[in-house]
Amino acid sequence: MYDVVIVGGGIVGVSLAYRLAEEGAGRVLLLEKGYLGGGSTFRCAGGIRASFTSREHIVLMKRSIELWGELREKLGVKYERSGYLWLISRERDVERFKEYSRVHNSFGVETRFVDEDFVKRVAPYVDTSSMVAALYDPLAGKASPFDAVYKQFLAARSLGVEFAVGREVDSVRVERGEARGVVVGNELIPARSVVVAAGAESVFLLRRSGVELPLAPVPHHAALTEEFGRLFDPLIIDVETGAYAVQTFHGHVLMGVEVEEEPFARPVVKLEFLEKVVSTWSKWLTWLPGANILRYWVGYYEVTPDHHPILGPVDGVENLYVATGFSGHGFMMAPVVAEELAEWIKSGKPKSEEAARLTLARFKEGRLIKELAVIG
Ligand SMILES: Cc1cc2nc3c(=O)[nH]c(=O)nc-3n(C[C@H](O)[C@H](O)[C@H](O)COP(=O)(O)OP(=O)(O)OC[C@H]3O[C@@H](n4cnc5c(N)ncnc54)[C@H](O)[C@@H]3O)c2cc1C
Numbered sequence: 001m002y003d004v005v006i007v008g009g010g011i012v013g014v015s016l017a018y019r020l021a022e023e024g025a026g027r028v029l030l031l032e033k034g035y036l037g038g039g040s041t042f043r044c045a046g047g048i049r050a051s052f053t054s055r056e057h058i059v060l061m062k063r064s065i066e067l068w069g070e071l072r073e074k075l076g077v078k079y080e081r082s083g084y085l086w087l088i089s090r091e092r093d094v095e096r097f098k099e100y101s102r103v104h105n106s107f108g109v110e111t112r113f114v115d116e117d118f119v120k121r122v123a124p125y126v127d128t129s130s131m132v133a134a135l136y137d138p139l140a141g142k143a144s145p146f147d148a149v150y151k152q153f154l155a156a157r158s159l160g161v162e163f164a165v166g167r168e169v170d171s172v173r174v175e176r177g178e179a180r181g182v183v184v185g186n187e188l189i190p191a192r193s194v195v196v197a198a199g200a201e202s203v204f205l206l207r208r209s210g211v212e213l214p215l216a217p218v219p220h221h222a223a224l225t226e227e228f229g230r231l232f233d234p235l236i237i238d239v240e241t242g243a244y245a246v247q248t249f250h251g252h253v254l255m256g257v258e259v260e261e262e263p264f265a266r267p268v269v270k271l272e273f274l275e276k277v278v279s280t281w282s283k284w285l286t287w288l289p290g291a292n293i294l295r296y297w298v299g300y301y302e303v304t305p306d307h308h309p310i311l312g313p314v315d316g317v318e319n320l321y322v323a324t325g326f327s328g329h330g331f332m333m334a335p336v337v338a339e340e341l342a343e344w345i346k347s348g349k350p351k352s353e354e355a356a357r358l359t360l361a362r363f364k365e366g367r368l369i370k371e372l373a374v375i376g
């Protein structure tokens with residue numbers, strides 16, 4: 001009998017495995033149907049920020065940022081507080097971002113408007129000729145998804161967590177309102193607690209187990225250029241389109257922009273994305289049309305109706321926990337999600353009231369949470 005079985009080996013599942021192991025939570029097994037990180041995690045941009053507009057996002061992300069720092073100290077995970085820079089080219093966006101900044105500041109996230117000289121210092125290869133204002137977030141940063149998964153996996157395994165990679169869970173066994181374990185082929189793997197951290201696919205897995213999640217996988221596209229020397233330190237955002245670009249630890253530029261996609265659509269590459277991402281970023285990165293694009297891929301955002309995650313216990317099914325629906329922010333949130341879930345499993349309640357408000361029950365009870373600062 002396992003104490004905890006985790007379904008899904010993305011950043012969330014692996015972070016939770018490591019956290020449980022550190023806290024001595026007993027026998028822990030993680031099952032991953034493909035390879036660790038092979039879902040949305042290795043397709044993500046690695047951006048980390050607390051500059052949101054909802055209390056839940058800000059408070060939890062601030063704590064996550066502290067925990068990212070601890071992961072760097074303890075495991076040597078590649079993580080940097082290199083900032084976020086919101087580039088504004090239309091006067092009409094300035095007031096909106098002033099309001100966002102007031103919200104951030106009221107929660108101790110010290111975003112501030114910066115001048116052209118500052119932008120040139122932190123982002124020497126960004127052209128500022130169309131800039132009317134820029135908001136800088138010094139607390140934000142980036143981490144390497146590969147490094148974060150791999151180092152936490154090694155640490156968790158050395159602390160005794162078992163990893164079953166290449167094993168797909170068919171369903172969670174629920175009997176008399178209680179999760180008893182997970183079903184893999186003909187086998188029942190018994191567990192005291194089951195955590196579903198299966199990313200976009202959580203919706204299908206839980207449906208087979210009798211639980212409906214208000215969750216839609218929505219394809220998002222990203223492209224990667226060749227390697228350069230230092231171009232810009234912060235993750236940069238084109239406020240007009242919501243496009244983002246970040247320089248990876250190796251020097252590649254990873255860029256995304258929203259193109260029209262239907263929920264549940266198959267993730268397929270589209271030429272229009274490449275055209276749009278290059279033309280959008282050419283406004284700020286004037287050298288981009290001459291750069292080589294090395295890779296282009298599509299992954300899922302696991303989107304909920306209020307763009308906040310679904311965390312914690314499932315009403316009506318004892319011992320079953322969920323951690324998904326991050327709506328594009330699951331990488332940055334993983335360390336705090338691991339901390340909150342480990343506490344929930346151990347003591348029956350999370351550490352923070354903000355996490356407590358993110359349970360599945362909020363949809364039934366009509367307690368949706370508003371977030372304005374979602375980027376493509
Ligand atoms: C282009 C793009 C850019 C992004 N940029 C950012 C960013 O900058 N910052 C940020 O915070 N987030 C970002 N995200 C979102 C982020 O990638 C996700 O929110 C995060 O990776 C979710 O992690 P996860 O562990 O919940 O899910 P996943 O990484 O999807 O992991 C779930 C795992 O579960 C496995 N699985 C599924 N079903 C089963 C089953 N039945 N049995 C066993 N295993 C199963 C899958 O194979 C998968 O490996 C981005 C996403 C995309 C697509």
